[in-house]
Amino acid sequence: xxxQTTAPRARGSLRISGLTYAALILVLFxxxxxxxxxxxxxxxxxxxxxDGAAIQLSGADPAEVKGWxxxxxxxxxxxxxxxxxxxxxxxxxxxxxxxxxxxxxxVAPDFSVTALREWLIEQAAL
Amino acid sequence: MSxxxxxxxxxxxxxxxxxxxxxxxQLVQLGVVGFVVFVAGRHLVLGETAASAEAFCPFGGLETLxxxxxxxxxxxxxxxxxxxxxxxVAVTTIVARGAFCGWICPLGTIQEWTYAFSRWLQRRIPPLxxxxxxxRKSLNPRSARGSATGPTLGQRIDHGLSYGxxxxxxxxxxxxxxxxxxxxxxxxxxSAFLSLAELQLSVGTAVLAVSLIASLFVERxxxxxxxxxxxxxxxxxxxxxxxxxxxxSACTSCGLCTQRCPMGIDVARADAxxxxxxxxxxxxVNECPRPEAIDLRLAIPxxxxxxxxxxxSGD
Numbered sequence: 001x002x003x004q005t006t007a008p009r010a011r012g013s014l015r016i017s018g019l020t021y022a023a024l025i026l027v028l029f030x031x032x033x034x035x036x037x038x039x040x041x042x043x044x045x046x047x048x049x050x051d052g053a054a055i056q057l058s059g060a061d062p063a064e065v066k067g068w069x070x071x072x073x074x075x076x077x078x079x080x081x082x083x084x085x086x087x088x089x090x091x092x093x094x095x096x097x098x099x100x101x102x103x104x105x106x107v108a109p110d111f112s113v114t115a116l117r118e119w120l121i122e123q124a125a126l
Numbered sequence: 127m128s129x130x131x132x133x134x135x136x137x138x139x140x141x142x143x144x145x146x147x148x149x150x151x152q153l154v155q156l157g158v159v160g161f162v163v164f165v166a167g168r169h170l171v172l173g174e175t176a177a178s179a180e181a182f183c184p185f186g187g188l189e190t191l192x193x194x195x196x197x198x199x200x201x202x203x204x205x206x207x208x209x210x211x212x213x214x215v216a217v218t219t220i221v222a223r224g225a226f227c228g229w230i231c232p233l234g235t236i237q238e239w240t241y242a243f244s245r246w247l248q249r250r251i252p253p254l255x256x257x258x259x260x261x262r263k264s265l266n267p268r269s270a271r272g273s274a275t276g277p278t279l280g281q282r283i284d285h286g287l288s289y290g291x292x293x294x295x296x297x298x299x300x301x302x303x304x305x306x307x308x309x310x311x312x313x314x315x316x317s318a319f320l321s322l323a324e325l326q327l328s329v330g331t332a333v334l335a336v337s338l339i340a341s342l343f344v345e346r347x348x349x350x351x352x353x354x355x356x357x358x359x360x361x362x363x364x365x366x367x368x369x370x371x372x373x374x375s376a377c378t379s380c381g382l383c384t385q386r387c388p389m390g391i392d393v394a395r396a397d398a399x400x401x402x403x404x405x406x407x408x409x410x411v412n413e414c415p416r417p418e419a420i421d422l423r424l425a426i427p428x429x430x431x432x433x434x435x436x437x438x439s440g441d
Binding site: 012013014015016017018019021022024025026028029030032033036037041042043044045063064066067113114 | 146147150151154177178181182197199202205206207209210211213214215217218221222225226229230307368371406408411412421422423424425426
């Protein structure tokens with residue numbers, strides 16, 4: 001670090017050259033990301049675990065239901081009646097069970113992933 | 127050909143520093159924007175099998191932080207990468223102040239390009255240039271009319287709007303904790319920008335359009351008045367020991383530093399730039415005709431202040 005002095009100052013300080021500062025920024029920012037990746041704090045998709053394995057619904061906690069999951073996967077994991085689910089949210093009967101949850105809002109105005117989670121909790125309590 | 131090497135003068139140093147450092151900063155910005163465009167393009171072509179550019183947004187990390195700390199889960203549309211990026215922004219900010227905004231943030235870069243385009247237009251359309259000069263004078267803190275008349279209307283508006291980003295931040299944090307979802311996503315201009323290629327329009331698209339139009343008139347308008355990540359960085363940056371310092375005795379009060387500041391800080395009237403909105407782009411340092419008058423410094427308690435060389439005549 002450049003320590004050139006310039007003028008009287010209220011308190012001691014070291015001059016930082018622009019290039020040193022630029023290097024510091026890049027090392028701090030990208031270095032932290034690199035360390036996070038080594039530590040396993042890195043995943044760019046909700047479909048994969050940090051280890052790269054596909055995420056599977058456990059059926060234990062509705063909070064793990066995500067918009068990219070399909071009707072089929074939810075029905076299978078939570079053991080709910082598909083017809084009851086369609087009826088509860090007004091999903092057209094011709095909608096394939098492989099449809100992603102996030103696409104259902106366009107065909108069923110009552111549907112949202114949050115509402116589905118709440119309904120799954122209710123079903124589990126029955 | 128003479129082989130005499132003359133001593134390096136302050137002016138030489140400015141000539142060397144100005145293009146190199148700002149060019150380096152712009153290259154870093156260009157690299158980050160290029161990376162984001164690459165990721166967004168790959169997602170567009172490959173679909174769900176490729177990572178979304180949203181996975182690389184540090185603000186998503188702040189939005190999901192509470193959920194992750196309390197429940198070990200990220201909220202919808204966020205991933206561990208968002209948390210890691212927010213951590214990287216926090217570390218960078220605590221050490222190097224607002225460097226993320228000035229050197230890395232792609233939305234800030236796009237606003238800088240928009241303002242540069244505006245300046246290019248102003249040079250080619252004189253009436254537009256004159257009108258913009260009048261606006262700049264009204265907003266410039268150096269053009270205050272004195273204690274009798276107070277700040278101009280433009281300065282009052284600029285100052286009032288500068289609190290907007292803290293309100294936006296409070297709304298997002300409160301809403302995200304209360305509802306457990308990203309309340310800001312539909313209004314987020316960056317998310318809207320990433321969705322443009324997929325022709326998805328939202329409230330955020332309108333916010334993006336307004337921000338870019340505003341950036342034609344006021345540099346980094348979104349950063350100044352509404353950016354919640356900028357507000358977070360401002361607050362965290364208070365912990366940083368790095369800051370720009372000005373030496374009154376060496377300063378000629380030319381006001382160039384204030385004019386060049388993209389965040390409208392009155393650099394020429396401050397001893398140390400502790401303004402929360404400083405993005406440490408170092409334009410003020412690079413533009414100063416007297417290199418000894420302003421510098422980036424690391425404050426270290428216990429180090430004895432040193433004396434300065436006396437200003438030379440003719441500078």
